[in-house]
Amino acid sequence: xxxxxxxxxxxxxxxxxxxxxxxxxxxxxxxxxxxxxxxxxxxxxxxxxxxxxxxxxxxxxxxxxxxxxxxxxxxxxxxxxxxxxxxxxxxxxxxxxxxxxxxxxxxxxxxx
Amino acid sequence: xxxxxxxxxxxxxxxxxxxxxxxxxxxxxxxxxxxxxxxxxxxxxxxxxxxxxxxxxxxxxxxxxxxxxxxxxxxxxxxxxxxxxxxxxxxxxxxxxxxxxxxxxxxxxx
Numbered sequence: 001x002x003x004x005x006x007x008x009x010x011x012x013x014x015x016x017x018x019x020x021x022x023x024x025x026x027x028x029x030x031x032x033x034x035x036x037x038x039x040x041x042x043x044x045x046x047x048x049x050x051x052x053x054x055x056x057x058x059x060x061x062x063x064x065x066x067x068x069x070x071x072x073x074x075x076x077x078x079x080x081x082x083x084x085x086x087x088x089x090x091x092x093x094x095x096x097x098x099x100x101x102x103x104x105x106x107x108x109x110x111x112x
Numbered sequence: 113x114x115x116x117x118x119x120x121x122x123x124x125x126x127x128x129x130x131x132x133x134x135x136x137x138x139x140x141x142x143x144x145x146x147x148x149x150x151x152x153x154x155x156x157x158x159x160x161x162x163x164x165x166x167x168x169x170x171x172x173x174x175x176x177x178x179x180x181x182x183x184x185x186x187x188x189x190x191x192x193x194x195x196x197x198x199x200x201x202x203x204x205x206x207x208x209x210x211x212x213x214x215x216x217x218x219x220x221x222x
Contacts, residue, residue: 031208033208033209033210035210037153042212042214042215043198043200043212044212045203045209045210045211048208048209050208055208056207056208056209058209088153090153090155092155097208098142098143098208099160100145100157100160101145101157101160101210102157103147103154103155103156103157104154105153105154106153106154106155108153
């Protein structure tokens with residue numbers, strides 16, 4: 001079956017712009033989590049959605065937001081981009097958040 | 113919040129060697145994840161385990177819940193095993209938020 005699909009794979013944005021990233025989970029998976037990976041901080045949890053509800057949020061500013069649609073697809077949005085937002089953004093899906101998570105290939109965002 | 117420690121940070125091995133990567137955490141958990149990340153970024157879930165031992169091919173993962181410790185072993189290592197290996201645990205009881213170790217960068221030399 002198809003894996004977790006993230007689009008786009010690469011993105012270059014200018015400081016101050018906003019960006020929307022998309023994640024399509026494995027069919028039947030209702031939990032989607034988002035992570036940011038930077039060389040300095042490693043992998044950090046952004047938020048987790050289950051059945052269109054945000055259940056957990058990591059320690060990130062309000063410029064980072066997300067949502068989940070009724071088909072379990074999820075988007076995350078970053079507004080007023082800063083240079084420090086340059087990172088690999090990964091999403092992972094699982095059946096219910098307590099079972100094995102499957103990761104997408106990630107979106108590499110570069111802010112210039 | 114769960115604290116995760118991985119060791120070693122870097123590991124270089126000759127092809128064929130037996131590899132062990134360790135992970136310790138501070139708060140009791142329901143399950144622990146071992147992940148593999150190749151250059152380019154994609155992450156693959158290797159194991160999710162809550163007790164005992166699991167084996168997939170040349171990879172073996174063990175966990176000791178009482179000691180809050182897990183190990184990932186690679187038997188007969190191969191250059192294609194070169195990657196970063198990351199362990200991850202829930203941040204707290206009942207949490208859906210994962211906390212990650214800093215990763216172990218493994219290089220297997222032919």
